[in-house]
Amino acid sequence: MVGMPSNAAHFEVDDYGLGAVAQHNAAVRKQESSPRQNDVKGPGIHHGTYLDDDAFLHNPPTPRSTTETEGVRTRSGRSTRRTDSPFSTGNARGSKSPAARSKKEKKSKVLEKAKTPKLTAPLSVLTKDLDAPVKDMDAWVHRSAAVRREEVEKRHGYVTRPMNSFMLYRSAYADRTKQWATQNNHQVVSSVAGESWPMEPEEVRNQFNEWARIERANHAAAHPEYKFSPSKATKKRKSEFSEDEDEASDVDGDPDGEYRAGGRSARQHRQREPAEVFYLNDTVGFSSNPYYAQQGWNMPPQQHLGYGHPGHTLPSNASFDARSMTFDPQIKTFVHTNAHQQYSGYGAYIPQETRIPTPNSQHGAQSLGGYGLPGQMTTNDLFGSSRTGTPAMAQQQQYNPYGQSVYQQQQYLPFQNNGGANPSHQQQQYLYEHQQYLQAASQPQAAIDPGLEGHAQFSASENHFDDAFAGLTSDGTFVNMPEYFPESMSPNQTLAPRWEPSAADLN
DNA sequence: ACGAATGAAAA
DNA sequence: TTTTCATTCGT
Numbered sequence: 001m002v003g004m005p006s007n008a009a010h011f012e013v014d015d016y017g018l019g020a021v022a023q024h025n026a027a028v029r030k031q032e033s034s035p036r037q038n039d040v041k042g043p044g045i046h047h048g049t050y051l052d053d054d055a056f057l058h059n060p061p062t063p064r065s066t067t068e069t070e071g072v073r074t075r076s077g078r079s080t081r082r083t084d085s086p087f088s089t090g091n092a093r094g095s096k097s098p099a100a101r102s103k104k105e106k107k108s109k110v111l112e113k114a115k116t117p118k119l120t121a122p123l124s125v126l127t128k129d130l131d132a133p134v135k136d137m138d139a140w141v142h143r144s145a146a147v148r149r150e151e152v153e154k155r156h157g158y159v160t161r162p163m164n165s166f167m168l169y170r171s172a173y174a175d176r177t178k179q180w181a182t183q184n185n186h187q188v189v190s191s192v193a194g195e196s197w198p199m200e201p202e203e204v205r206n207q208f209n210e211w212a213r214i215e216r217a218n219h220a221a222a223h224p225e226y227k228f229s230p231s232k233a234t235k236k237r238k239s240e241f242s243e244d245e246d247e248a249s250d251v252d253g254d255p256d257g258e259y260r261a262g263g264r265s266a267r268q269h270r271q272r273e274p275a276e277v278f279y280l281n282d283t284v285g286f287s288s289n290p291y292y293a294q295q296g297w298n299m300p301p302q303q304h305l306g307y308g309h310p311g312h313t314l315p316s317n318a319s320f321d322a323r324s325m326t327f328d329p330q331i332k333t334f335v336h337t338n339a340h341q342q343y344s345g346y347g348a349y350i351p352q353e354t355r356i357p358t359p360n361s362q363h364g365a366q367s368l369g370g371y372g373l374p375g376q377m378t379t380n381d382l383f384g385s386s387r388t389g390t391p392a393m394a395q396q397q398q399y400n401p402y403g404q405s406v407y408q409q410q411q412y413l414p415f416q417n418n419g420g421a422n423p424s425h426q427q428q429q430y431l432y433e434h435q436q437y438l439q440a441a442s443q444p445q446a447a448i449d450p451g452l453e454g455h456a457q458f459s460a461s462e463n464h465f466d467d468a469f470a471g472l473t474s475d476g477t478f479v480n481m482p483e484y485f486p487e488s489m490s491p492n493q494t495l496a497p498r499w500e501p502s503a504a505d506l507n
Numbered sequence: 508a509c510g511a512a513t514g515a516a517a518a
Numbered sequence: 519t520t521t522t523c524a525t526t527c528g529t
Contacts, residue, residue: 161524166513171525186526187511194512212514228516230522 119192122199127176135172137208141215145222152223159226162219165205165212166197172208 119126143151152159163171170193177189177196197205220226 161515161522163524164514167524170512174526183528185511185528187509187528189526190511190513192512197513216515228523230517232518232521 119195119199122201122204123173123177123180123193123196124200124204126196127173127180130176130179132175132179134176135174137168137172137211140171141168141211141218143218145218148219148222159223161228162215163212165208166193168211168215169193169197169200169205169208 170190173193173196174186174189177192178184181188181192
């Protein structure tokens with residue numbers, strides 16, 4: 001059921017460069033775009049909190065003081081490479097002592113961090129015009145059960161935990177962060193990501209939260225018997241490799257007492273699988289294809305592109321619903337035709353109340369791609385307030401006087417951990433959601449884009465994404481799936497223009 | 508083998 | 519409340 005749709009709101013998010021993903025996925029799913037409008041409620045939603053101030057459009061968050069400084073604002077154009085990379089001084093935080101993290105230590109760490117902020121804006125802003133691609137996490141979380149099982153095999157049967165929102169975020173921006181920081185150290189990436197995360201606009205965090213939920217649901221579907229079971233032993237985690245029964249874990253459950261994942265059984269070792277990670281094109285802005293800047297894309301009015309709200313910028317690329325895109329054979333790219341309609345500067349932010357994408361809404365046509373921010377439905381509509389991480393939570397982002405967002409402890413209003421949450425329950429919940437999702441996906445009606453019906457024969461355990469990505473290879477190309485990509489098009493091609501900031505936009 | 512981040516889930 | 523572990527890969 002469900003209503004659906006909504007494509008409107010997505011513009012907002014896109015601005016953070018995530019839109020490309022949407023487009024990409026939309027293209028994949030859609031094969032051919034069919035126009036269709038969903039109703040969307042409220043496109044112009046916005047948070048009163050920070051949207052009203054136009055000042056932010058052109059003024060970045062004030063960098064404050066001394067040390068750090070502007071990362072963002074100044075940059076007029078890419079040329080401004082942000083030298084502001086904080087690392088100049090060395091990492092303050094890095095100094096922190098290793099090892100034992102007692103809470104106390106942890107705290108000190110935090111403090112230290114607070115004292116030496118390095119970021120003046122979130123990564124989605126700071127890195128928006130860097131060449132490094134943002135990984136397509138949407139595609140990632142939609143890996144099919146088959147692919148997931150393969151991964152398990154590669155790991156020797158060990159079923160890893162699904163990534164949480166932050167891990168997904170870190171992963172998505174890892175390359176960009178490295179570029180921005182000009183360092184290849186993942187510890188730095190983690191630190192920066194950690195600092196950036198709370199600064200990200202609600203839309204972005206919500207998107208990642210949603211992806212995390214999808215990931216959990218798909219993970220649960222692929223590994224129904226999986227149960228997280230951390231080793232109590234102090235052993236440092238992974239070690240070994242196992243040999244031993246490796247695969248025991250997954251399917252059937254643990255034969256012996258040791259169940260699954262974790263524990264003793266084989267854990268680990270990272271195989272650096274190439275993992276299929278898709279890169280977003282646009283956002284990505286490959287330097288290799290500067291070409292976009294010139295293409296005459298229908299971009300949203302640039303004058304509105306600025307900082308959408310304090311600390312956040314704009315669109316690195318506009319997003320739009322898949323349905324609004326058309327494929328231009330000449331350039332082999334999808335072009336959207338009505339992006340501007342919603343670009344009212346910021347008017348388009350998702351309401352904080354809830355408009356959270358739900359699995360159901362996502363898949364349908366609308367999309368996720370769209371950004372995920374589906375209009376109308378709320379999580380509660382579908383699942384009640386059940387899941388804990390439901391972001392419906394009120395995360396209202398707040399900003400300090402400098403325009404920087406302030407992290408707020410999220411309060412999971414609806415449900416807090418109170419009793420009812422017992423593990424198995426949760427598992428069930430995931431499965432339930434997954435099913436709901438599948439069910440919605442399998443309904444041709446309004447819920448799904450007609451264009452997808454032909455391809456997707458949803459089975460109990462699969463969904464159309466399985467099909468869509470089944471032919472995806474690690475290098476980002478698809479095989480055996482001509483119908484998804486016209487001609488030579490591959491996921492790595494740019495589907496959308498990369499937004500190129502103009503001087504005016506930047507200051 | 509460790510770190511460095513946030514968050515989910517278990518103990 | 520505390521601990522493990524998701525990810526990554528240079529040290």
